[in-house]
Amino acid sequence: MQDTKCFHCGDSCDRQLIEFDEKSFCCAGCKTVYEIFSTNDLEHYYEIQAAAGSTPKFIEGKYDYLENEEITNKLIEFNDGTIQIINLYIPNIHCSSCIWILENLKKLNPNVTNSQVDFPKKTIRVTYKQAEFSLKNLVLLLANIGYEPYISLDDFEGKKKATDRTLIYKLGVAGFAFGNVMFLSFPEYFDLGSSAASGGEFWLNKYQHIFRWLMFIFSLPVVFYAGWDYFVSAYKGLRAKLLNIDVPIALGILVLFLRSTYEIAFHVGSGFFDSLTGLVFFLLLGKFFQQRTYSFLSFERDYKSYFPIAITRLNDQGKEETVPVQEIVKGDKILIRNEEMIPVDGKLVYGNAQIDYSFVSGESEPVSKTVGELIFAGGKQLNGVIEMVALKSVSQSYLTQLWGNAVFETDKTTTFQNITDSIGKRFTISVLSIAFIATAFWLFHDPSKAMNVFTAVLIIACPCAIALASPFTLGNMLRIFGKKKFYIKNTQTIEQLSKIDTAIFDKTGTITTTQKSTAHYEGMPLTAEEESILKNTIRASNHPLSRSLYDLLKEQNIITLDEYEEHVGKGLESSKNDISMKIGSADFVGKAKADSLLDTSIYISTNKGYKGRYVFQNKYRDGLSDVFKDMSQSLNLAILSGDNEGEKERLEALLPKLTPLYFNQKPDTKLEFIKSLQDQGKKVLMVGDGLNDAGALAQSNVGIAISENINVFSPACDAILDASKFQQLYSYILASKKAIRIIKMSFVLSLLYNCIGLYFAITGQLQPVIAAILMPLSSISIVIFTTVMTNLIGRKLG
Incomplete structure (x- = not known):
C-alpha cells in the first residue's frame, strides 16, 4: 500500500486506500472529486497532467459568514441583481490542469456563466447567476473540488494584499x-x-x-x-x-x-x-x-495605461464640460450618451437607462434601470442620454481588467x-x-x-x-507607448503590430477631426420645437458627425425624449409628444435620392416629411498626407468609409496616388473586407473610431481606436491612440518592429x-x-x- 499513489492528488495511500472505478484514492475527498469530474465529463483534467489535484478540506460552517449581505457586498466586484462577479485568490492553482478545471466550472454548475484564471496571481474571476447560486455556494463548490479560496480580512476591508516576501x-x-x-x-x-x-x-x-x-x-x-x-x-x-x-x-x-x-x-x-x-x-x-x-x-x-477617454461632467450651473475620466470623484454629476461606457458606480438621477453589461458579465440581455437605482461601472448605455451621480472614483485597474476580459478575446494568435x-x-x-x-x-x-x-x-x-x-523588451515598450499616449492592450499586440503589411482606415472620426468641422443648413426651416428635439436627440449620440452638429447648434433646454433609438451605420430616431424625427442618411430618413454625392450631410425628416440637411465641410487631421506618404513606403493602404463619395476628390488629392477608396461601407461589409484580405495572407491593421468599426477592429490582426474627446470604449480594439498623436502612428509601428529586432x-x-x-x-x-x-x-x-x-x-x- 505504501507504493500506491492517489489517482487524483498523487499523494501516498499508506494511511488509507479507497478503491473506486479501478483507481486508487487516498481519502474520500479525492474519490468524491473524481466522481464529480467523471459524472460531468471532465476526465480530461487527468489527461492534461496526471495526479494534478489536491485533497479537498471540509470544515462544516466555515463559510456561513458569506450569508451576511453586508460582508458579501464588500467582497463582490459587480452585482446588478441578476449577475454577480467576484475575484477569488486560489492558493492551490499550480498547473495547466488547475487552469482547465477552474475555467470549466460552468460544467459543474450551470449557474456559473464564466470563469477566468489569472495564473501568475493565482486568482479566478467568476461570473454567476445569483438567483439560485450564492457566493457561499460558489466557495463551497471550489472547496469541494480541492481549490478552496483564501478570503481574509484584507479582502473584506478592500485593502491591497501584502507583498509576498x-x-x-x-x-x-x-x-x-x-x-x-x-x-x-x-x-x-x-x-x-x-x-x-x-x-x-x-x-x-x-x-x-x-x-x-x-x-x-x-x-x-x-x-x-x-x-x-x-x-x-x-x-x-x-x-x-x-x-x-x-x-x-x-x-x-x-x-x-x-x-x-x-x-x-x-x-x-x-x-x-x-x-x-x-x-x-x-x-x-x-x-x-x-x-x-x-x-x-x-x-x-498599470499607472500610465488608463484609457484615454473623457467624460462629460455637468457643473453646478448644469453646463457640460469634458474632463479626463480619471478626474471623476464621488458626488460628480455625469452625462452618459448612447453607446457610452459607464466609468464609475453611481446612482441614476435622470432618464431611463437600458444598460448592456455584456462587457462585464458576457450576458447580452440589457438591464432596465429607473431614477434612483444603482448602476455599475463597465455597463454601456443603449437608450438615449442619462445622467448619474458618481458614488466612487474611477478604478483604473478595474478598467484595465475589463479591457482584458476573456469574453472579448478573439483568435488573434501570436507565435512569439x-x-x-x-x-x-x-x-x-x-x-x-x-x-x-x-x-x-x-x-x-x-x-x-x-x-x-x-x-x-x-x-x-x-x-x-x-x-x-x-x-x-515588450514590457518596457508598453510603458513607453503609454507615455506617448498610445495605449496597448498587451505585449502580444506589439508583436502583431510589427508584422502588419496592410493598413485600413475609417474616414469619419478617424482621419477627420470633429473639433474643427463646419456645417450649413439647406431646406425647410425647423420650428422651435423641432430644433429642441433635434438638439436633444443628437445630444444622446456619440457619432462624430452628431458631436460636431451638437456643438454647432444653439443652446436648447434639456428635455426627456419619449423614444430614442440609434441604428448603427444608418442614423437616429426619436419622438417627443406628437413629433417623431429621423436623423441620418438620405435613405434612412425616407428621401428618395441624396441631394449630392459630393458632400457629407446629415438629413432630417419629421412625421410631416423631409425637412432638410446639414452639409459638412470635413476637416482632415493635420499631417494626414505625410502619414499616408510614409506608411505607403512599406504598407498597403486603403480607406474604408461608411460615408458617400462626397470627399473622394479631396481624399485623392491628399493621399498617395492609387490609394484604394471604398465608400458606402456598412459595418458588416468592413468586417468581410478585412477577412478577405486575411484569407490572402495579409496581416491587417484597422484604424477606426471604435463605434461602427467594432467588428472590423475585432477581425483585424491589430485594431486601433482613435480617441478624441468622447467616452467610447470598445473591447474589440487592441490599442487606443490619442487623436493628438495621429501623426506619430507610423513611428509607433516602426518602433514595434525595432522592439522585435532588440529581442x-x-x-x-x-x-x-x-x-x-x-x-x-x-x-x-x-x-x-x-x-x-x-x-x-x-x-x-x-x-x-x-x-x-x-x-x-x-x-x-x-
Whole structure:
C-alpha cells in the first residue's frame, strides 16, 4: 500500500486506500472529486497532467459568514441583481490542469456563466447567476473540488494584499549561509593543513572536520528551503514530460550537494559547499533583481495605461464640460450618451437607462434601470442620454481588467512566446547533452575536474537570459507607448503590430477631426420645437458627425425624449409628444435620392416629411498626407468609409496616388473586407473610431481606436491612440518592429555569452561559484541591454 499513489492528488495511500472505478484514492475527498469530474465529463483534467489535484478540506460552517449581505457586498466586484462577479485568490492553482478545471466550472454548475484564471496571481474571476447560486455556494463548490479560496480580512476591508516576501526570506537565508560557509572555507583556501609552521597541523587535527560539518549544516537550509523551488519546478516539468529551464539548475544543485556530502563523510575532500551556497544565493539574487525590475515596469504600465477617454461632467450651473475620466470623484454629476461606457458606480438621477453589461458579465440581455437605482461601472448605455451621480472614483485597474476580459478575446494568435519556449526547451536539451558528454570526457582524462565541469556547464548555460529578453523588451515598450499616449492592450499586440503589411482606415472620426468641422443648413426651416428635439436627440449620440452638429447648434433646454433609438451605420430616431424625427442618411430618413454625392450631410425628416440637411465641410487631421506618404513606403493602404463619395476628390488629392477608396461601407461589409484580405495572407491593421468599426477592429490582426474627446470604449480594439498623436502612428509601428529586432539581438548576445562560458566550463577552467556569479550577471546584462535600447527608441519617438 505504501507504493500506491492517489489517482487524483498523487499523494501516498499508506494511511488509507479507497478503491473506486479501478483507481486508487487516498481519502474520500479525492474519490468524491473524481466522481464529480467523471459524472460531468471532465476526465480530461487527468489527461492534461496526471495526479494534478489536491485533497479537498471540509470544515462544516466555515463559510456561513458569506450569508451576511453586508460582508458579501464588500467582497463582490459587480452585482446588478441578476449577475454577480467576484475575484477569488486560489492558493492551490499550480498547473495547466488547475487552469482547465477552474475555467470549466460552468460544467459543474450551470449557474456559473464564466470563469477566468489569472495564473501568475493565482486568482479566478467568476461570473454567476445569483438567483439560485450564492457566493457561499460558489466557495463551497471550489472547496469541494480541492481549490478552496483564501478570503481574509484584507479582502473584506478592500485593502491591497501584502507583498509576498518569501523570496526575500530565502535570499536572506542563502546569503547568511553563503557568508558563513565562505568564512569556514578560508583554511581550505589557504591550505593550512599542509603548513605545520603556521599551526596548520593543529587545525587539521582539531577543527577541520568540525568546520566541514558546519558547512554541511549551513547548506541544509539553502538546499531544502532557499533552493527548493527549483526542485519543485523541475519535478513538475518532468512529471508533465516537459524540460523547463529549472531542470539543469536543480540537477546542478543536487550534484553539488551529494558530491560535497560524500567527500566530507568519507574524508575525501572538503566538498563544494561554498560553490553550492554561492550558486543558490546568486540565483536568488538574480531572480530578486528580475522580479523587482519587472514589477517596476508593470507598475508604471498599470499607472500610465488608463484609457484615454473623457467624460462629460455637468457643473453646478448644469453646463457640460469634458474632463479626463480619471478626474471623476464621488458626488460628480455625469452625462452618459448612447453607446457610452459607464466609468464609475453611481446612482441614476435622470432618464431611463437600458444598460448592456455584456462587457462585464458576457450576458447580452440589457438591464432596465429607473431614477434612483444603482448602476455599475463597465455597463454601456443603449437608450438615449442619462445622467448619474458618481458614488466612487474611477478604478483604473478595474478598467484595465475589463479591457482584458476573456469574453472579448478573439483568435488573434501570436507565435512569439511559443518561439521563446521552443528555444528554451532546445537549449535545455543541448545543455544537458553537453554536460554529460563533457563529464564523461573528463572522467577518463582527469576525474578530479569532472564534477566541476559538470556543475559549471549546468550553471553557466542556463537559458534565463533568453527567457527574459521578450518580457522585458515588450514590457518596457508598453510603458513607453503609454507615455506617448498610445495605449496597448498587451505585449502580444506589439508583436502583431510589427508584422502588419496592410493598413485600413475609417474616414469619419478617424482621419477627420470633429473639433474643427463646419456645417450649413439647406431646406425647410425647423420650428422651435423641432430644433429642441433635434438638439436633444443628437445630444444622446456619440457619432462624430452628431458631436460636431451638437456643438454647432444653439443652446436648447434639456428635455426627456419619449423614444430614442440609434441604428448603427444608418442614423437616429426619436419622438417627443406628437413629433417623431429621423436623423441620418438620405435613405434612412425616407428621401428618395441624396441631394449630392459630393458632400457629407446629415438629413432630417419629421412625421410631416423631409425637412432638410446639414452639409459638412470635413476637416482632415493635420499631417494626414505625410502619414499616408510614409506608411505607403512599406504598407498597403486603403480607406474604408461608411460615408458617400462626397470627399473622394479631396481624399485623392491628399493621399498617395492609387490609394484604394471604398465608400458606402456598412459595418458588416468592413468586417468581410478585412477577412478577405486575411484569407490572402495579409496581416491587417484597422484604424477606426471604435463605434461602427467594432467588428472590423475585432477581425483585424491589430485594431486601433482613435480617441478624441468622447467616452467610447470598445473591447474589440487592441490599442487606443490619442487623436493628438495621429501623426506619430507610423513611428509607433516602426518602433514595434525595432522592439522585435532588440529581442532577436538579445538572443544573439545570450548565445554568444553561453558559447564563451561553455568553452571555459568544458575545459575545466571555470569554478561553479564563478559560474553562479556570472549567470545572474548575464541575465542582468540582458535586462539592462533591452531597457537601454527600448528607452533609446522612446527618445526617438519624441
